[in-house]
Amino acid sequence: MIEQLLPLTNYPLYSAAALLVVAMATITFPVLFFISAPYGRHQREGWGPTVPARWGWVLMESPAFLGFVVVFAMHQELATATGWVGASIYAAHYLYRAFIFPFRMRGGDKAKPLLTCFLGFAVNACIGPALAFGLTVLWTTPFGPWTPSAFSGLGLVLAGALVNHQSDLILHRLRQPGETTYRIPYGGFFQWVSAPNYFGEILQWLGFALFTGIPMAWIFFALTLANLLPRARSHHRWYKIEFPDYPTDRKALIPFVW
Numbered sequence: 001m002i003e004q005l006l007p008l009t010n011y012p013l014y015s016a017a018a019l020l021v022v023a024m025a026t027i028t029f030p031v032l033f034f035i036s037a038p039y040g041r042h043q044r045e046g047w048g049p050t051v052p053a054r055w056g057w058v059l060m061e062s063p064a065f066l067g068f069v070v071v072f073a074m075h076q077e078l079a080t081a082t083g084w085v086g087a088s089i090y091a092a093h094y095l096y097r098a099f100i101f102p103f104r105m106r107g108g109d110k111a112k113p114l115l116t117c118f119l120g121f122a123v124n125a126c127i128g129p130a131l132a133f134g135l136t137v138l139w140t141t142p143f144g145p146w147t148p149s150a151f152s153g154l155g156l157v158l159a160g161a162l163v164n165h166q167s168d169l170i171l172h173r174l175r176q177p178g179e180t181t182y183r184i185p186y187g188g189f190f191q192w193v194s195a196p197n198y199f200g201e202i203l204q205w206l207g208f209a210l211f212t213g214i215p216m217a218w219i220f221f222a223l224t225l226a227n228l229l230p231r232a233r234s235h236h237r238w239y240k241i242e243f244p245d246y247p248t249d250r251k252a253l254i255p256f257v258w
């Protein structure tokens, strides 16, 4: 596993990208517990120049899709059937996140600090190509996609994507076009947690790591946790401060647990 993760001699670029993402996850996790990433409801002055949020999202997420597609296309003759399924899951998600989600957002003209966009851009420019490389050149798993862990991984990907999309749709419908108001969301997994879209996203990338079994997918999962766990806590606290009638039995991220 370590050899596949860090083949420094043969693939220094891949190894550097993987290490950078590990470093980002290690730094991000504790920092975000003290400083909420300044975008969306946590946007505030003092974080330098800003861009409209929707363009910030395009800038941030496009290398995750384009970097992945370019590197996967370069080595696609090495991809197994499992590699192709994994690639389709990842590419479909980031095609949506980079080029569809930003143009459906309600409140997408709000300011987003360029700094957050550049950090997102840099880390995604590492993750996309490194995952594609992992799914092709570094693929060593002798098994097909139907091992128990791969099978349950695929189930988690589907369940996570459903929860993520359902929750984002509920949030989307809380606003009229052009509005930026916040309201208490109800329905779907919001009956249990304040950030079900993050819960779905986390399930999805856990499933992806189980399904593909490649080290880079586990690193990506760790980074997703490092980003979304503290942010879910910030959202939950924010709701409780902003809305005195916020449901008291709702947890932050994990139904019935936390």
Ligand SMILES: NC(=O)c1ccc[n+]([C@@H]2O[C@H](COP(=O)([O-])OP(=O)(O)OC[C@H]3O[C@@H](n4cnc5c(N)ncnc54)[C@H](OP(=O)(O)O)[C@@H]3O)[C@@H](O)[C@H]2O)c1
Pocket (backbone or CB within 6 Å): 039, 040, 041, 053, 105, 106, 107, 110, 164, 168, 171, 172, 174, 175, 180, 181, 182, 183, 184, 185, 197, 198, 201, 223, 224, 225, 227, 228
């Ligand atoms: N893989 C990762 O590491 C990662 C990291 C970040 C995000 N994501 C994914 O990207 C998507 C968006 O993330 P996000 O951080 O922007 O999620 P978010 O804070 O839940 O916001 C999602 C959208 O809904 C709006 N919204 C949220 N709460 C609302 C409320 N109470 N009333 C009205 N509108 C509300 C937001 O508007 P405002 O922007 O105006 O607040 C935004 O347009 C999610 O699906 C998330 O899982 C993934």
